[in-house]
Amino acid sequence: MIKKIPVLVTGVGGGGNGHELVKTLRLTERYRLIGVDMAETSFGLFDVDEAYTVPPASNPLYIDTLLDICKKRQVKILMNGSEPELNVISKNKECFLSAGVLPLINTANVIELGLDKWATITSLKKHGFCVPESLLVQTEAEIPKNFILPTVIKPVVGGGGSNNTFVVQDYDELEFACRYLIRQNKSVLLQEYVGTPNDEYTVGILHTLNGELIDSISLRRHILSGLSNRIKVKNRTERTELSPILAISSGISQGVIENFPEIRQGCEAIATAIGSKGPLNVQCRFVDGKLYPFEINPRFSGTSYIRALAGFNEPDILIRHHLLGETLPHKSVNYKFGYGIRGLTERYITELQPVQPWLKTPSF
Template structure:
């Protein structure tokens, strides 16, 4: 393709999540993008960071895919990125149809998405391939809780649970049963994982593979999870002088290559068969990356990766749509990323007509 302007649609741009992060990353690129933002509500901050705005039905709606394809045709979309997990799952099942319509869709295979969206399947994959992970017990009934032998542990949903929602720390069998019974009322299944490491050894790692499965690059953030914005929960440990900490979905910290950590994550991405971006959540303990979650999508840290020169959506478009040569392991800056809150004022007249 040789065109002055590349038309890119990003869905799920509201709520400060992955979609908005992708928009910000594309804005930082030197490539000339016209960004079409989509969300389910006009009251979406991310819509007002884009050049054109579209309202789509929820991903669970029967008409979602037809509406998405119609917008792709009418807006002459060159590349499509899904910015929410419900859309990722829905679009994953029709990747071939979307690409057949002439839209570049840099997304992992459905098999990778299905494995990583279910934490029980993720842990099984890690076990089968010899990678490190916390001792994990799937729970479908109260009787399964008796299989948990050591504490402290973390209870979390097997599917979903973004930003560590509905995640608990238990330090005794009584606490395990209390939280476990609550979880079973909310979910058909959840997992219990051994709490490993400490608050100072948690990382989020991005690994980017091309659509041919070849490794392009990786990057890591050593997370500061004790800051108020990045901490979901912290309690005093009964087993040591340390705090037991669960991070939120808002990552900040030191960003860089961290080769001892990223090399292990690159091996995981290649074993999975990744064909796009994946994000691995881990604690680095005794020289091993102990994996507790893999997200088969672009990251909630995409924009500040782009700030240091690691711009995943731009790299994928330039490599596969524009035919540019991308150097594997290309250089980027290292430093510290700090995050806060920002605001957008939208005049009433700009809201008029959206969602009608």
């Protein structure tokens, strides 16, 4: 029997990125999956080979807990399931490397850039890419009296899953949304709403951890279904070119994977320009032949499992290359085109065996 590679995946709660990564790695038979989360009833803890609860990423014991798990369970690969965990793991990357554990994350500079939406837009403009008209607002006094409507308003930092994101169509709404976020001590990003719901894409660009481009994959989002969208409103403006419904992706991504060469090549150029090394995702719209990136997610995507089903298993490719020394596949869009559709899966447990906190487990 081939000995399986121990992989630690954090933040494996149901529907989240960590659980999608667990499902992605399960498509192969190479890995022994160790999953951790804060809550003992997190869905993904029931889909791994070993499950433990750990402190939240904000807890000073978080990194030491992960390092202890890695040491005692002989973990070789670490993958994060949420952005707070990505941030803290990035800052402590050398601790894991010194312990013989390889975190599959991008560089600290790219992560810092991607987690700050204003820094992202500023960098994209500096490199000459088209972006939606954007404005940073940090105080109530800076709320503009004049800006392109309709407008997307969101926190500069955080806001995963489009939390605290608004689509506004007049200045009363704009002022309300800005004040609401500022009074929560959040800096605010205003962005011009461009295109239609049919113009939105999520694009994965995979580089090795040394910066060699492996390939890219693009999914045109279907964002008007209830599962994929919590933010959609009737268009009340006179801008009929934007379609009768204004919507942005704010749920579980699904859609069609095709070649989309202009979009992929444009996003590859973005990833190269910012020095990406590892997994990266560009959220964008493609309107009248122009690519409008509006966010960069410096991590594996929530659509990783859909991509793996299509034949592009990003974490598996990186592990086989960096850990097992396998030759990289040639960049050739060597995956299947089709539709990635998603739903909800339930599990009912009559005799719940509590998942144990790691610090209370014995040494192995």
